[in-house]
Amino acid sequence: MILALVNNIKTSLVKIAVVIAVLAGLFLVHNWQVNQAIDKAVATQKAEYNKLNQSLQSKSLVFECSIKDDVTSITKEKDAKIKDITRKYNAAIDSLRQYSASTSAASNPTSDSSNPESTKGINAEGLFERHAEVSLGIAKNAEELKQHLNACYQQYDSVKDQLDNYRK
Numbered sequence: 001m002i003l004a005l006v007n008n009i010k011t012s013l014v015k016i017a018v019v020i021a022v023l024a025g026l027f028l029v030h031n032w033q034v035n036q037a038i039d040k041a042v043a044t045q046k047a048e049y050n051k052l053n054q055s056l057q058s059k060s061l062v063f064e065c066s067i068k069d070d071v072t073s074i075t076k077e078k079d080a081k082i083k084d085i086t087r088k089y090n091a092a093i094d095s096l097r098q099y100s101a102s103t104s105a106a107s108n109p110t111s112d113s114s115n116p117e118s119t120k121g122i123n124a125e126g127l128f129e130r131h132a133e134v135s136l137g138i139a140k141n142a143e144e145l146k147q148h149l150n151a152c153y154q155q156y157d158s159v160k161d162q163l164d165n166y167r168k
Helices: 002-107 129-167
Strands: none
Touching: 002 129
């Protein structure tokens, strides 16, 4: 009887051990399947993220190139205008010097030896040549600053418009 009872207990312990082993095996298989599903989901998310990242990088590169092109064209236009302003300034200075030289020679055919600088640099309107050159220089600088400011406004507006479109 005791021997039968001991055999029953041994059999019961073996059955319990088998059940525990089966449950542990099922738990490990379940964990392995969950980890595979997680790894697959992570890989899918990474692929989607990389695809979206590539798309955004491409879009931002196009945007950046567009901005650079606009800024470059505005800068070239500004530089051309400043070059034209400088050309006009140089022409005005040359004209002023020629006019001053011709009016000095015409109005003073004989030189006054007592004061050689008494009429030097005075044009017909009574302006000093030096003052006229300074005034032309100030006007030239003002026009250049105006062109720089206009270019700055144009570049700002261009970048702002493109940035607003990019954000949409």
